[in-house]
Amino acid sequence: MSSPHTVRWGILATGGIAQTFTKDLMIDPSTRNVSDIKHTVVAAASSSSADRARKFLEDCKCPSSAAAYGSYEDLVADKNIDIIYVATPHSHHYQNTMLCLQAGKPVLCEKAFTVNAAQAQKLIETAAAQKLFLMEAVWTRFFPLSRAIRTYITSGALGAVHRVIADLSFGEDVESTWGTSHRMVNADLAGGALLDLGIYSLTWCFQTLYATVPRPHRQPPTVASSLSKYAPTGADENTSIILTFPRGPGAPPHPAHGIALTNLRVATDVDGRGTAGPAIRIQGTRGEIQVDGPAYRPTRYRIIHKSVGRGGADRQEGGGEESGPEVEEFECGIPGQGMFWEADECGRCLRDGLVESEGMTHEESLVVMETMDQVRRQNGLVYPEKIETTKYPVRL
Numbered sequence: 001m002s003s004p005h006t007v008r009w010g011i012l013a014t015g016g017i018a019q020t021f022t023k024d025l026m027i028d029p030s031t032r033n034v035s036d037i038k039h040t041v042v043a044a045a046s047s048s049s050a051d052r053a054r055k056f057l058e059d060c061k062c063p064s065s066a067a068a069y070g071s072y073e074d075l076v077a078d079k080n081i082d083i084i085y086v087a088t089p090h091s092h093h094y095q096n097t098m099l100c101l102q103a104g105k106p107v108l109c110e111k112a113f114t115v116n117a118a119q120a121q122k123l124i125e126t127a128a129a130q131k132l133f134l135m136e137a138v139w140t141r142f143f144p145l146s147r148a149i150r151t152y153i154t155s156g157a158l159g160a161v162h163r164v165i166a167d168l169s170f171g172e173d174v175e176s177t178w179g180t181s182h183r184m185v186n187a188d189l190a191g192g193a194l195l196d197l198g199i200y201s202l203t204w205c206f207q208t209l210y211a212t213v214p215r216p217h218r219q220p221p222t223v224a225s226s227l228s229k230y231a232p233t234g235a236d237e238n239t240s241i242i243l244t245f246p247r248g249p250g251a252p253p254h255p256a257h258g259i260a261l262t263n264l265r266v267a268t269d270v271d272g273r274g275t276a277g278p279a280i281r282i283q284g285t286r287g288e289i290q291v292d293g294p295a296y297r298p299t300r301y302r303i304i305h306k307s308v309g310r311g312g313a314d315r316q317e318g319g320g321e322e323s324g325p326e327v328e329e330f331e332c333g334i335p336g337q338g339m340f341w342e343a344d345e346c347g348r349c350l351r352d353g354l355v356e357s358e359g360m361t362h363e364e365s366l367v368v369m370e371t372m373d374q375v376r377r378q379n380g381l382v383y384p385e386k387i388e389t390t391k392y393p394v395r396l
């Protein structure tokens with residue numbers, strides 16, 4: 001057996017998710033049955049100080065040889081780095097990712113990819129011109145659970161999928177939890193439910209209704225939406241979206257609806273015990289897949305088969321013969337947070353000289369950003385010009 005390919009990471013920013021991701025990188029890949037890829041962290045940078053970056057590296061138990069930088073500019077100049085993970089707020093993704101790409105570094109950039117589609121387009125063009133790998137860090141798409149569900153749908157076993165309902169809502173007292181400056185609600189940081197949480201509801205609609213169609217036949221959905229703002233900052237706190245995925249050659253002949261929901265004041269899981277039901281329902285003519293939340297880190301799903309003798313048009317007088325179990329339950333444990341699967345994907349793409357991942361293509365990141373742009377346009381949600389601009393460099 002050949003030795004694993006080692007990926008040397010640089011971490012840009014030292015906040016909450018940077019810690020979680022980096023700790024996942026440090027987990028032995030064999031615990032998730034991975035033997036072809038290994039990860040190491042060779043550097044981290046904090047925009048506030050090198051001391052903060054040093055403490056971050058220690059807290060995450062990174063190798064003692066890892067370099068600690070007090071600026072992102074110093075990080076991107078480090079010749080030992082294979083790829084940079086950008087973990088700043090949404091507002092900063094465009095500027096920070098452009099900095100990395102222009103310094104010749106491949107990038108895994110946190111979601112939401114950028115503030116708008118125009119920025120995403122520029123990053124994709126820059127990566128293509130430089131022949132550099134670039135991916136939006138939609139980690140959930142790389143879970144074995146997500147892959148299994150997509151495979152099940154493409155096999156046709158669920159029949160024609162007509163509707164997907166996906167919700168990621170938090171149920172917080174917004175004022176006391178986030179105030180006005182926290183990145184969740186701060187418009188200067190492109191905060192709000194849509195870009196932060198709604199993107200996962202959209203992810204479930206897209207990965208089941210868009211990514212399951214052969215690539216040449218994928219068509220962007222039409223978008224209808226409603227959004228309410230959090231008065232103190234103008235960021236959105238309640239956003240509901242209905243997507244209609246057109247059908248045609250290479251795809252099922254009927255349009256399918258994706259309903260993507262997000263709300264900061266009411267919760268998907270109201271009692272924290274799943275009593276309210278699944279976060280995601282994928283409804284096909286032969287059955288339904290129900291995925292328990294949270295939508296960003298699901299560990300459990302079930303397939304409910306529409307059996308002969310039960311329900312709908314297949315109902316028979318006196319009940320019919322049933323074939324197989326009516327409900328199949330799947331439990332998918334995660335040996336860590338689960339961010340390592342997207343990191344493994346980056347490693348394989350770098351090893352194979354790819355500039356994008358089939359699991360999260362540039363085109364799909366762009367279509368999702370365009371979808372969120374439409375939702376914002378339909379409801380008058382605009383962020384400050386300095387974070388909507390495609391100008392580079394801009395000091396934020």
Ligand SMILES: NC(=O)C1=CN([C@@H]2O[C@H](COP(=O)(O)OP(=O)(O)OC[C@H]3O[C@@H](n4cnc5c(N)ncnc54)[C@H](OP(=O)(O)O)[C@@H]3O)[C@@H](O)[C@H]2O)C=CC1
Pocket residue numbers: 012013014015016017018045046047048049052087088089090092110111112137139183189196296
């Ligand atoms: N995939 C997932 O599950 C999750 C993804 N996220 C995404 O990750 C990104 C960061 O979120 P999170 O880690 O929670 O945020 P934090 O606020 O915890 O960290 C953000 C970091 O970005 C850096 N930064 C640079 N400029 C600014 C600025 N003006 N204001 C605030 N921070 C700044 C800081 O690091 P430094 O001082 O070191 O430069 C800061 O610690 C967001 O895009 C978010 O959507 C968040 C949570 C979960």
Ligand SMILES: O=C1OC[C@@H](O)[C@H](O)[C@H]1O
Pocket residue numbers: 196197296
């Ligand atoms: O990406 C995310 O997933 C988990 C949430 O807690 C977080 O706010 C969000 O940014």
